[in-house]
Amino acid sequence: MAGFGGKQAWLAIRDGDPGAVLGALDLRDLGEVPWRSGLDVAHLSDDRVAITPPLPGGWVLAVGRHLLLHPPALDDLSKVLDTEVQMFATHRVTETHRWQRAVRGSLVRSFGYVGQTGDVTSWSGDPDAVERAAGLPAAFDEDATVLVSERDVFRVAAGWSIDPTTLDGPAPGPLRIGAAR
Helix, strand or coil: CCCCCCCEEEEEECCCCHHHHHHHCCEEEEEEECHHHHHHHHHHCCCEEEECCCCCCCCEEEECHHHHHCCCCHHHHHHHHCCEEEEEEEECCCCEEEEEEEECCEEEEEEEEECCCCEEEEEECCCCHHHHHCCCCCCCCCCCCCCCCHHHHHHHHHHHCCCHHHCCCCCCCCEEEEEEC
C-alpha cells in the first residue's frame, strides 16, 4: 500500500465496492495494478482514476487528476451508491482547496477556497468540529477570515474518513484503474 498527497483529487466512499464505484463514475475497468504504478498513472494522466480495495474502516478511495478536472456531482454519486461519499481536492500551485460531503443523495457540506486570491468559492452547510479545528469560522460572511492550506484538507479527510498521506503497510489488495469514456 502507498499513500498519496497533494495536487490531486480523491473520493472517499463509505462501505464502497470498487466495481460499483467504477460503474457509478462511468469508467471503463482497465484491471488491477500495483499501488505505486496505479497512483502514478492516476496522478499523471487526465483520464485515469485509481480505486482502492476496501481499506480499514470500510472506506474505498478513488483518486486521480481526472476527478480534479471533472469533479462528479457528489449528491448524485452518493444517491447512486446509496452511501456517504466525500470529495477532497488540493492543488498547491494555486492554493485551491475543496472538500464536500454527501449522504444518500443530499449534499450536507461543501467548501472551496482559492488561496491565490483569498476567495471562498463554495460554502454550503455548517462546518463541523473537524473543520473548525482546521481553522474555519463557524459561519461565513464578508467579515470572516478564512485561511486554508493543503495540510487542512488532509486534516479534514482524516477526521471524516482517511488521510491518504498516511496509507502504509501491507495492501488489502491491488488497485483497479478506470479510464474516462
